[in-house]
Amino acid sequence: MINSVINGIFPTPIYMSNIDRTLTKSELEFVDKSKKDAFKNEGNTTSNNTYILNEKPFTNIKKELDKRVKDYFDKVLSTTDAITPYITQSWLNYTETNQYHHKHSHPNSFVSGVFYINCEEEVDKIKFFKDDKSFFKPGIKEWNLWNSESWWIPVKTGDIIMFPSSLTHMVDNKEGTNTRISLAFNVFIKGTIGDNKLLTELILE
Numbered sequence: 042m043i044n045s046v047i048n049g050i051f052p053t054p055i056y057m058s059n060i061d062r063t064l065t066k067s068e069l070e071f072v073d074k075s076k077k078d079a080f081k082n083e084g085n086t087t088s089n090n091t092y093i094l095n096e097k098p099f100t101n102i103k104k105e106l107d108k109r110v111k112d113y114f115d116k117v118l119s120t121t122d123a124i125t126p127y128i129t130q131s132w133l134n135y136t137e138t139n140q141y142h143h144k145h146s147h148p149n150s151f152v153s154g155v156f157y158i159n160c161e162e163e164v165d166k167i168k169f170f171k172d173d174k175s176f177f178k179p180g181i182k183e184w185n186l187w188n189s190e191s192w193w194i195p196v197k198t199g200d201i202i203m204f205p206s207s208l209t210h211m212v213d214n215k216e217g218t219n220t221r222i223s224l225a226f227n228v229f230i231k232g233t234i235g236d237n238k239l240l241t242e243l244i245l246e
Contacts, residue, residue, distance in 0.1 A: 049186070054117045055169070055194065056154075056203040058109050060102070063199075064158065071098035072158055072222060075133050084141040085212075087134050094131040094226060102224070103128070106156060106201065110228055113152060113203050124232035124245075126152070131226035133158075142212035144170070150206035150227035155196075157223050162197035164217035169193070170209040203228075 094103040147153040235241030
């Protein structure tokens, strides 16, 4: 037996939290109402309102998500730059049995997130894909974090997941009988990044 250690460097952050409360009656009624004003996306249904967190019934949910966004930036970016992250677009996704959410990433965004309103951990998950440009595809004896091209994470009602917007992800064909409902959102930044003297300054307002 060879004694060895394999370390990972430059990992992709997958932030996970939970809202730690059930949604109120008015919040759930708004979720149901929004389903009636939605369009058929590739594989499932998406609300026509793509700034859903700006609506009054979601005021408290937005406050909860804003806290998580700040926590992500404090812990992951941990920057000295005077920047403020803020949620840009936000929308609801409804996925029924045997539906799916197509493989995609989120352009024009820094960080993206998902808040799960109705999910069952036994059947609901989000799948991420490695940005692998390797020309070699050897046969795999046992999948692990190093050789996998994709990785899925189970999710349940109340979970919040955030990740770099460039990270490709999808939802496989929905199992179970529940309607999977998620609130997706994008995050960008305001403020100044970089250094004036180093000619790397960028002011975002």
